[in-house]
């Protein structure tokens with residue numbers, strides 16, 4: 001039986017060996033936005049995980065667009081050189097292709113690393129003025145952001161374009177814009193966080209105006225063959241927030257701007273809202289986006305078992321699946337999924353002896 005999960009997939013000009021993507025995961029471990037040996041180890045580990053594509057963590061377009069003091073950026077020559085060193089090694093020694101997520105934290109910036117508490121940076125820890133669609137904090141005890149001005153929009157859009165160019169210089173195989181999880185772009189889209197009364201607030205069309213302008217500007221500098229996509233929210237998980245119907249409209253608008261793929265995630269718009277905890281909770285929303293928009297679609301969220309991932313792709317609910325935490329728990333998850341599904345996966349030659357032959361004697365005995 002052939003596996004849908006392990007079938008190849010073409011995304012714009014990029015040939016992917018299978019449908020498994022390592023989801024972007026902040027490591028909060030950079031130095032003024034620069035990647036270092038932690039990232040080399042972390043991404044190097046994931047480069048040989050069996051996933052066809054590894055997406056590098058949210059990498060921020062300006063210094064004050066980072067989430068924490070440890071977040072990565074692509075706002076300086078030093079940032080670019082540091083990430084180039086890491087990615088060159090990972091590409092040289094790994095089997096995966098590499099994408100990057102570029103982002104701006106908006107009102108969730110100026111915060112502590114999760115293991116330092118994850119709240120707003122205290123006064124003695126070099127906090128900064130955050131910006132957002134409206135001057136409403138993310139939650140209790142969070143910084144109050146300053147409302148984004150048109151000058152901010154021009155600067156941030158330019159910063160996205162410059163970071164995308166830096167990502168291309170580094171040689172990334174794919175680029176995605178972070179338009180989910182409550183950060184700046186999602187904050188504009190959601191009626192929970194956007195209370196503006198100008199042309200950037202009110203109707204969904206208005207709330208999409210700035211994010212789509214950024215999307216258009218980035219598309220203009222990313223060559224057609226390089227897949228450019230966005231991670232969007234499928235639901236804000238609150239009555240007065242974005243819903244799956246909106247996700248379909250957002251995905252359609254991005255696809256019209258020439259975006260090659262959409263990753264459907266959800267949640268994160270306000271501090272007091274929790275995501276569902278059911279396996280594959282975003283899958284039905286991704287299925288709608290894929291079927292109603294006809295754009296290559298990825299999804300994420302509690303996709304843990306190989307059989308579950310296989311079913312999502314086999315049933316055509318999504319073209320690709322992302323997973324985050326399972327890859328930290330089991331950095332060879334892709335190998336183990338291949339074994340479970342009777343499929344092949346590329347391993348580096350140094351590790352070839354851990355291939356199917358290792359399991360053949362046990363299978364013969366069974």
Ligand SMILES: Cc1cc2nc3c(=O)[nH]c(=O)nc-3n(C[C@H](O)[C@H](O)[C@H](O)COP(=O)(O)O)c2cc1C
Pocket residue numbers: 023024025026027057058101178181231265300301302303322323324325326
């Ligand atoms: C340590 C960690 C860091 C994360 N950082 C990012 C990030 O940089 N960008 C992003 O879009 N999602 C980020 N996420 C969310 C994951 O990409 C993923 O969407 C989420 O964990 C649900 O998938 P899972 O159930 O497979 O873990 C992060 C998750 C974890 C656990």
